[in-house]
Each structure stands twice: as C-alpha cells, then as structure tokens.
Amino acid sequence: MFDMHSFHHPECSIPCRYKWRRRRWNAQVVDLSFEGAIISQSSPAPRPGSQLIVELGLGGGRLPLSAKVVYRQTSSQGLFGVQFGGSCEDNLKRLEPFLKPEMASRASQAEV
Numbered sequence: 001m002f003d004m005h006s007f008h009h010p011e012c013s014i015p016c017r018y019k020w021r022r023r024r025w026n027a028q029v030v031d032l033s034f035e036g037a038i039i040s041q042s043s044p045a046p047r048p049g050s051q052l053i054v055e056l057g058l059g060g061g062r063l064p065l066s067a068k069v070v071y072r073q074t075s076s077q078g079l080f081g082v083q084f085g086g087s088c089e090d091n092l093k094r095l096e097p098f099l100k101p102e103m104a105s106r107a108s109q110a111e112v
Contacts, residue, residue: 015057018067020046027078029056034091036067036083045072045080054082056095063094 014029016039027041037054039045046052050069055062071081084091 017055017057019053019055020050029054030079032095034084034088034095036070036081038071038079038081041078043078045069045078048072052082054084058097065091065094 012029012032014032015026016029017024017026018039025041025043027039029037030040031038039054046069048069048071052067052069053064054067055064066085067082068085069080070083073079
C-alpha cells in the first residue's frame with residue numbers, strides 16, 4: 001500500500017494561481033501535501049472559510065483543485081493554508097507528480 005504521507009514535500013516552490021472573488025491571483029505553493037497546501041503571495045490573503053480554486057503549475061499545464069482556506073497568517077506576507085476538497089485517493093492520483101522531489105524542482109521553474 002502506498003503511504004501518502006511519505007510524499008509530503010515541505011520546502012517546495014511551485015507556481016500557482018488561485019481564483020477568489022472573481023479574480024485570479026498569482027502565488028507560490030511553499031508546502032504541499034495530499035490534504036492541502038501553504039500558499040505565499042504579496043497581496044493580502046483570503047480569510048479562513050473562503051472557497052478557492054487553486055491551480056498548480058507544472059510545465060505547460062495546470063492542475064485545478066478546489067480548496068478551502070483554513071489558516072491565514074496575520075502579517076503582510078500573505079501566507080495562508082488551504083485544505084483540498086475531494087477524497088485522499090483522488091488527491092493522491094492528481095498530486096503525486098507535484099510531491100515527488102524531482103517533479104517539484106521542475107515545477108519551481110514553470111510559469112503559471
């Protein structure tokens with residue numbers, strides 16, 4: 001059986017954008033797991049409870065994931081945490097390429 005927690009990649013830099021309040025915001029995923037992510041951006045972060053669509057960038061493609069904001073840092077850095085919707089099994093299939101170290105390093109050079 002595959003251990004989902006073995007692919008937690010705590011120090012990554014994956015370009016992303018998210019849709020919130022009818023706008024798209026560019027950001028970076030700085031921590032990624034099958035359950036969610038921590039996202040960093042220069043704008044103020046969405047409030048906890050906000051529903052988003054997070055699009056992870058890898059190469060020329062994007063992976064959209066529904067997410068709910070569960071944490072927001074109070075500093076001006078714009079750091080916030082999201083929990084992904086969907087089942088763990090679905091998230092495993094969709095996120096595995098982003099959580100492997102060699103793929104995460106490639107994703108950090110991709111543009112969203």
